Amino acid sequence: AQSVTQLDSQVPVFEEAPVELRCNYSSSVSVYLFWYVQYPNQGLQLLLKYLSGSTLVKGINGFEAEFNKSQTSFHLRKPSVHISDTAEYFCAVSELGQGFSFIFGKGTRLLVKP
Amino acid sequence: GAVVSQHPSWVICKSGTSVKIECRSLDFQATTMFWYRQFPKQSLMLMATSNEGSKATYEQGVEKDKFLINHASLTLSTLTVTSAHPEDSSFYICSARDGTSGSYNEQFFGPGTRLTVL
Numbered sequence: 218a219q220s221v222t223q224l225d226s227q228v229p230v231f232e233e234a235p236v237e238l239r240c241n242y243s244s245s246v247s248v249y250l251f252w253y254v255q256y257p258n259q260g261l262q263l264l265l266k267y268l269s270g271s272t273l274v275k276g277i278n279g280f281e282a283e284f285n286k287s288q289t290s291f292h293l294r295k296p297s298v299h300i301s302d303t304a305e306y307f308c309a310v311s312e313l314g315q316g317f318s319f320i321f322g323k324g325t326r327l328l329v330k331p
Numbered sequence: 332g333a334v335v336s337q338h339p340s341w342v343i344c345k346s347g348t349s350v351k352i353e354c355r356s357l358d359f360q361a362t363t364m365f366w367y368r369q370f371p372k373q374s375l376m377l378m379a380t381s382n383e384g385s386k387a388t389y390e391q392g393v394e395k396d397k398f399l400i401n402h403a404s405l406t407l408s409t410l411t412v413t414s415a416h417p418e419d420s421s422f423y424i425c426s427a428r429d430g431t432s433g434s435y436n437e438q439f440f441g442p443g444t445r446l447t448v449l
Contacts, residue, residue, distance in 0.1 A: 253440075260337075260424055260442040261375075307374065317428055318365055319438065321374045 219244040221310050223322035231330050232300055238293040238325045240308030250291040251309040251319070252282055261307065267291065278302070303329045333359050335427050337441035344415055345449055352410045352444045354425035361427035364408040365438065366400060369422040381408055415448045422446075 222241045230236045242248065249268050253261040265276025272284040282293045291308060308322040334357040344350050354364055363382050367375040379395075381387040381402035389395045397419075399411040408427075412419055422445050426438040 251437075258422075258443070258445065260335075261426075261440040263437065266437060317363065317430075317438070318377050318380055319375075319426075320377075323374045324372075 219310065219312060219320060221308055221320050221322035223306075223308055223325045225325050226323065227326040227328060229328045229330060230298055233297050235296050236294065236298050236302075236327065238306050238308075238327065240291045240293065240322055242289050242291065242308075242310045242320075244289075244310060244312055247313045249311040249313070250282075250284060251311070252276065252280070252291070252293050253307045253309060255305045255307065255324075264293070264306075298327070298329050300329050300331060302327055333357075333427075333429070333439040335361075335425065335439045335441040337423075337425055337444050339444060340442065341445040341447075343447045343449060346416050347414055349411055349413045350415055350446060352412075352423055352425075352446070354408045354410070354427065354441050356406045356427040356429075356439070359427075359429045359439075360405040361408070362405065362430040363428045364402055365426045365428075366398075366408075366410050367424045367426070369424060369443075371422075375424060378410075412446065415446070417448045420446055420448045 220243050251266045252264040264280050265274045267274045267284045275281045280295050305324045307324045309319040336355045338353045366378045369375045378393045379387045379389045381400050383402050383405050387400035402408040424443045426440045428438045
């Protein structure tokens with residue numbers, strides 16, 4: 218493995234605007250894909266995951282992500298953000314047959330401004 | 332839903348002492364537990380993987396004699412930081428996975444433990 222790249226370290230956006238957080242990965246085997254959110258001094262909360270099937274995955278809090286195998290991407294989107302969405306977002310990959318451990322991206326801080 | 336707890340949530344200790352962090356799965360059997368370390372404003376780095384009843388598998392660069400991991404039961408894993416030094420100060424997060432069903436099972440993360448070594 219393989220790596221997970223979150224190109225944007227911080228994404229500022231105004232409240233009620235749409236947002237996309239980018240995630241690209243590299244792997245030579247099939248993968249499971251995840252997005253987690255982390256609020257200050259807290260653990261990780263699962264937003265959504267792609268295991269198989271439909272490439273468009275819907276998660277909690279109005280987030281969705283689309284798996285694009287040809288582009289090895291799993292970008293996270295929300296059509297209208299709230300102040301409460303301000304947090305750190307991590308993309309993670311779990312490679313099949315590799316013990317189910319995760320490789321995390323470096324995270325993207327979403328900063329929602331009023 | 333599946334819940335993973337960690338204790339303590341934060342700890343401050345003197346340099347040279349040892350600190351034990353507990354990770355418990357409250358409502359499922361955690362056949363595998365993972366320990367991560369997170370430095371400020373950085374991502375989670377996997378330290379080790381432990382399967383119940385087996386020795387932990389450490390990632391490259393992680394000192395197994397310094398970070399002792401025990402996974403003696405299906406609901407409890409412990410991480411002991413021995414002879415802690417200020418550079419060990421970090422946020423430690425565990426996760427747990429129930430592998431008994433045979434199919435893919437997601438990991439559930441604990442809330443983390445903030446370790447500060449003076």
